[in-house]
Amino acid sequence: MAAISVLLVEDEALISMLVSDWLSELGCEVHEASSADEALDYINGGGAVDVLFTDINLPGRMTGAELAQKARALRPELPVVYASGRYRGDDLDGLVPHSAFMPKPFDQRKLQHVLEQIAIGTTH
Numbered sequence: 429m430a431a432i433s434v435l436l437v438e439d440e441a442l443i444s445m446l447v448s449d450w451l452s453e454l455g456c457e458v459h460e461a462s463s464a465d466e467a468l469d470y471i472n473g474g475g476a477v478d479v480l481f482t483d484i485n486l487p488g489r490m491t492g493a494e495l496a497q498k499a500r501a502l503r504p505e506l507p508v509v510y511a512s513g514r515y516r517g518d519d520l521d522g523l524v525p526h527s528a529f530m531p532k533p534f535d536q537r538k539l540q541h542v543l544e545q546i547a548i549g550t551t552h
Contacts, residue, residue, distance in 0.1 A: 432547055433457045435475070437467045437482040437492060438511075443532070447481070450536050454543065464490035464498075471499055477506065479546060484512040496524050507546040 434456045438444040441462075448458045459475060461467035464486050471477060480499050482492035490498070496508045508524055513532030523529070528542045 431455050431457060432478040432543070433459065433476040434479045434481050434543075435459050435461065435467055435470060435477045437461045437464065437480070437486065437495065439463065439483065439485075439487050443483075443534075447534060447539070450534075450539055451481075451543075454540055456543070463488045464492065464495035467495055468498055471502055477503070479507045479509060479543065481509040481511065484510055485514060493523065496527065500524050509542060509546060 434451050436444060436448055436451065436458055438447065438460070439462045444460055444462070448460055451458045457476065459470060459477070461470055465488055467482070480496060482495055484492040486492055486495070492510055496510070499506055499508070508527040509530055510523060510527060511530045511532060526546070528546050530539065530542055
């Protein structure tokens, strides 16, 4: 997989560290944020983002789904990967097009597959 820049938005530090390590092992450049507001600040600041990887349940006033909608308003073609241990992908309304869903706990091989699919535009 060609190197891609992933903005990882996860408020659980251990999960963030694990996923960040896995993404780095796959050759991704990883930028981490622990809240939707922090992620939007990064995007608004011109930070490199090829894929937004966000937890659904985030602290603060915005969910991961709301973050994805705001990020898409700024970057209409930005691929999004949603993650949750509480929900399944079909439980959620309002997911942006060209997105994928990863259930927690994560599997490294599935994570790689989803990133490869979304990076080349075959996931909806």
